[in-house]
């Protein structure tokens with residue numbers, strides 16, 4: 001792949017920085033993959049800045065954070081770059097990949113599938129952890145020693161599991177309304193059965209509540225959860241992660257917010273707190 005393989009789809013001046021939308025050929029996902037990058041003013045002045053990766057939820061893509069997250073003003077102030085990826089490959093197609101909104105397209109669950117046909121291109125863990133940072137760090141003025149990761153719902157699951165599986169890659173992690181125990185809830189059981197197969201022992205490696213029993217992170221994990229979230233009891237169940245963190249000695253700040261649902265209005269409300277959490281750890 002050459003430098004010219006990076007496709008600039010659009011770029012926009014934004015809060016003194018620049019919001020861009022890009023595409024690169026992906027070996028991990030066997031297809032072109034889209035991503036977005038917000039560079040704060042400090043980066044445009046020539047500084048290398050910390051990079052905070054955002055993982056969106058089911059049905060979403062790399063546009064959700066920049067268009068609905070209301071993150072730009074605070075990221076500009078803190079000097080944080082924001083990188084957002086897509087939620088699955090789009091160009092490789094398999095039977096049943098668009099039969100439901102909670103599986104297949106836009107539902108890659110941020111893992112490398114081991115079961116055919118998904119294993120040929122649903123390799124979102126490799127894409128997010130290795131491939132995308134390599135493209136971003138080659139083309140944008142961001143620091144490779146100061147990465148953070150956060151996400152929403154399925155993306156919250158991705159942020160927690162990828163941080164716990166790759167503590168050498170991320171210094172800070174947080175989540176908004178995350179799926180914390182995918183092995184135990186319908187969204188996760190459906191995805192893991194297809195992507196990882198029937199052997200539940202393999203599921204534990206992608207389940208934050210299981211992972212935190214054996215790996216603890218140096219930094220505190222921030223989690224926000226709305227108590228009017230229609231997915232709370234069936235799919236999210238943050239109390240499972242809370243109990244596992246307490247038992248394992250992992251520092252967790254879990255905040256429960258009355259009246260907030262699962263939407264981007266909830267995400268936007270607490271976005272600044274998440275950016276400040278990461279900036280404090282990453283030294284922005």
Ligand SMILES: N[C@@H](CCC(=O)N[C@@H](CSC=O)C(=O)NCC(=O)O)C(=O)O
Pocket residue numbers: 056057058059060068101152153154155262263264
């Ligand atoms: N179409 C679904 C709702 C899908 C949904 O709520 N997606 C969430 C993420 S859910 C967990 O990963 C989301 O962020 N949607 C984007 C948005 O702009 O709100 C249904 O019919 O309920």
